Amino acid sequence: MPVVVVESPAKAKTINKYLGSDYTVLASYGHVRDLPPKNGSVDPEEGFSMKWEIASDSKKHVKAIADALKEDGELILATDPDREGEAISWHLEEALRNRKAIKADTPVSRVVFNAITKSAVTEAMRNPRQVDQDLVEAYLARRALDYLVGFNLSPVLWRKLPGAKSAGRVQSVCLRLIVEREMEVESFRAQEYWSVKALLTTPRGQDFEARLTVLGGKKLDKFDIPDATAAELAVQAVTSRDLTVKSVEAKPASRNPSPPFMTSTLQQEASRKFGFGARQAMQVAQRLYEAGHITYMRTDGIDMAPEAVTAARDAIRDRYGADYVPADPRMYKNKAKN
Known part of the structure; x- marks a missing residue:
């Protein structure tokens, strides 16, 4: 009976319902390894070699997966279909190999799905692959930069600017953008003008x-x-004079429906309509995703699952009639290729 590993217990429960009793579905509870916060975790002099350790609260989850593999001789890594999900799968495989839980003849595969629906999960199971090493390398480069920038610059900030929080690969650049924008605001000189x-x-x-x-x-x-x-x-x-209407011009107008949400537009609309911050919006989206109600939310893609398009068209037809369903579904594509 294969062992399937996902990130969260809620996601594991939903997927287990789709796969049935022929599979053991367990959760890793997010990342299982990270760089210890001390000198030498990343060594630029040794080809940026990285030293990992299993987080204390992750040891029991890794042990549970290792124990399951003693009885079930196959591992299927089904973490999220992005760089972080690929990294979690890689970390899990490495940690389990270090524990000798994965033997030389143990089959290990990787499956991905963008929606937690029965058709998407079963289709992914029919098309396994190996861990994408290119995505893993992208993660490793990002994580090494996070460590080198944050771990080395933060102490300098603490010494030079008492009360400063920390420096970071992303947050320091964002802070500069905010400061530059604030300087533009402060240097703005208002100019009076009137409208009639x-x-x-x-x-x-x-x-x-x-x-x-x-x-x-x-x-x-x-x-x-x-x-x-x-x-x-x-x-x-x-x-001082009479006003007359010289002409009236009427133009037909049409408005196309907005494309499906990507991460940024989801956060913007959640803020505009509900006042949600980015963190709250993503927490809600995560729960909806794990329950199988929406597709994966951390994405720049606007593609829609075929079964979702079909279900939406059927719902519109049932509720409003066939006149409101176009002959062909509207397809959306990203303007820029990643």
């Missing part, structure tokens, strides 16, 4: 607002009415 608007009524009694755009035969720019005196003169020029 009129509330008008149609012969049918409908009110509408019109804005003055041309004065004295000249098209007005943003700062062409610089003060209250100029605005009063403009108002007098408008009120």
Whole structure:
């Protein structure tokens, strides 16, 4: 009976329901190894060699997986389909080999799925592969930089700037962007300008607002009415004569539906509609993903699972009728290739 390993117990429960009793599904509870916070964890002089240790709260989870492999002779790594998920699979395989839980003849494979649905999981099981070493190398480079920048620069900050938190590969760059933007805000000099608007009524009694755009035969720019005196003169020029409608132009307008969420647009919309911060939005999305309600949320891709498209079209047809379902589903593609 193969042992399938995922990150979280909630995800394990959902996948176990799809796979049935022929599989043992266990959770790693996230990353199982990390660089110890001390000198020498990354050695640039030795080809950036890295020393890993299993976190104290992860030892029992690694032991549970190792114990399961004593009875079940196959390991399937089913962590998330991104760089971090690939890294977790790599760490697990390395940690289990170090414990001799994986023997020379133990089959080890990697499966990925972007949605936790029965069809997506079973399809992934039919198409196993090995751990993607390119993704692992990308993770290792990022983790080494995190350590080298943060571990070496943070103590300098603490000495030079008492009360400073820490430095980091990403956070220090972001901090600079914020500071530069704040300096632009502080150096901004406000310039006064006025706009003239009129509330008008149609012969049918409908009110509408019109804005003055041309004065004295000249098209007005943003700062062409610089003060209250100029605005009063403009108002007098408008009120001293009758206003007429010279033409009415009507144009058909259409609005395309927004593409599926990627990580950034999901966070933006959650903030706009619900006031969620990025962390809260991702926590909610994680729970929805693990329950099989949405596809994987840490992505820049906007592709949709075929079964999700079919289910959405069926739901629209059942609720609103066939007239509201286009003949062909709308397909979205990323503008830039990763």
